[in-house]
Amino acid sequence: MAGYHLEAIEAAPLKDDVDIVIPTIRSLDFLEQWRPFLRHYHLIIVQDGDPSINIRVPDGYDYELYNRNDINRILGPRASCISYKDGGCRCFGFMVSKKKYIYTIDDDCFVAKDPSGKEINVIAQHIKNLETPSTPHYFNTLYDPFRDGTDFVRGYPFSLREGVQTAISHGLWLNIPDYDAPTQLVKPRERNTRYVDAVMTIPKGVLYPMCGMNLAFNRELIGPAMYFGLMGEGQPISRYDDMWAGWAAKVVCDHLGFGVKTGLPYLWHSKASNPFVNLKKEHKGLHWQEDMVPFFQNLRLSKESDTATKCYMELSKMTKENLTKVDPYFENLADAMVTWIEAWEELNPPVKNEACDEELNPPVKKGSVKDVKAK
Ligand SMILES: O=c1ccn([C@@H]2O[C@H](COP(=O)(O)OP(=O)(O)O[C@H]3OC[C@H](O)[C@H](O)[C@H]3O)[C@@H](O)[C@H]2O)c(=O)[nH]1
Numbered sequence: 001m002a003g004y005h006l007e008a009i010e011a012a013p014l015k016d017d018v019d020i021v022i023p024t025i026r027s028l029d030f031l032e033q034w035r036p037f038l039r040h041y042h043l044i045i046v047q048d049g050d051p052s053i054n055i056r057v058p059d060g061y062d063y064e065l066y067n068r069n070d071i072n073r074i075l076g077p078r079a080s081c082i083s084y085k086d087g088g089c090r091c092f093g094f095m096v097s098k099k100k101y102i103y104t105i106d107d108d109c110f111v112a113k114d115p116s117g118k119e120i121n122v123i124a125q126h127i128k129n130l131e132t133p134s135t136p137h138y139f140n141t142l143y144d145p146f147r148d149g150t151d152f153v154r155g156y157p158f159s160l161r162e163g164v165q166t167a168i169s170h171g172l173w174l175n176i177p178d179y180d181a182p183t184q185l186v187k188p189r190e191r192n193t194r195y196v197d198a199v200m201t202i203p204k205g206v207l208y209p210m211c212g213m214n215l216a217f218n219r220e221l222i223g224p225a226m227y228f229g230l231m232g233e234g235q236p237i238s239r240y241d242d243m244w245a246g247w248a249a250k251v252v253c254d255h256l257g258f259g260v261k262t263g264l265p266y267l268w269h270s271k272a273s274n275p276f277v278n279l280k281k282e283h284k285g286l287h288w289q290e291d292m293v294p295f296f297q298n299l300r301l302s303k304e305s306d307t308a309t310k311c312y313m314e315l316s317k318m319t320k321e322n323l324t325k326v327d328p329y330f331e332n333l334a335d336a337m338v339t340w341i342e343a344w345e346e347l348n349p350p351v352k353n354e355a356c357d358e359e360l361n362p363p364v365k366k367g368s369v370k371d372v373k374a375k
């Protein structure tokens, strides 16, 4: 590996508790550069597009690979909820994983360097973000108080300093920023060169545009809500897979008392996708987001929805009731949300304790580090 030194090969934290999910419709050569950081982790590759094409996985990686034929074989008719010809197909990998944590990355993303020139271990930073509490109820102006060398500032209530469990860690990107097509078109040469050394909790009640390029989450807390929607071929919209999942997962996290962080780690996003192709894919989303965002901002989940699964089923009903008037597509999406949950439960049945017929690992209930009242 040109330029790689031993010290760059850091320990692989929680290597048995993390699956790396990669959607790909082109090549996995990018994994060569990630070897120092990813070679100890298990990969779940979701191959999109023509299943007869053989995608080469670089030697030395432990992986499972699923193409469209596999998805159809495993899910049967329920495969209809998994997008085709859209990066949103990655959520199939979330469903088949059995691990506590998921890290998902795009195949045109590479190792970035921090301002000191050191290669960034994205997994180590995401695990740190997920293993330390979030502070969604009161903003800490020195950002993440659980990072080394910082803390809660004066005026921060001690009753809130325990924080809540972190469900999602949203990383960022140097070089090609995740812009929508209109912005890409007017700023074709803009590159993100700004490395901001911060991790912050997204406050409760605030939505954000979740990008699937460099994303980690706790599958046990929020997995069922991380459905990347019905996008791509045969659908009127694409490139809103991660946005839909981000909005849905955030309202579920807020309701269940979990936190969402954004900021470090950075990776290097190498390729700008074609803005004209992107405009065709996402133009309905540019309109619909003016309805989707207020829908998520104003909804209130019921207190009976005390797990991610129950929240998501309620969300499906609300989607059908409130967004179908925007476009009939949302009726199909609402149905696909139910199909997703049915498929998730089929592949991830609760483990029963024979002795007392209790669920050994009941879905994680509301609250956690501190059972803060839902809104
Ligand atoms: O039909 C497809 C298209 C792409 N993929 C895989 O998805 C990953 C992202 O693809 P790409 O890098 O071409 O898209 P970007 O515009 O850079 O990505 C953003 O928008 C789309 C997604 O929401 C993505 O998460 C965003 O970052 C890449 O691995 C492709 O191979 C696919 O599977 N099928």
Ligand SMILES: [Mn+2]
Pocket: 106, 108, 269, 271, 272, 273
């Ligand atoms: Mn890309």
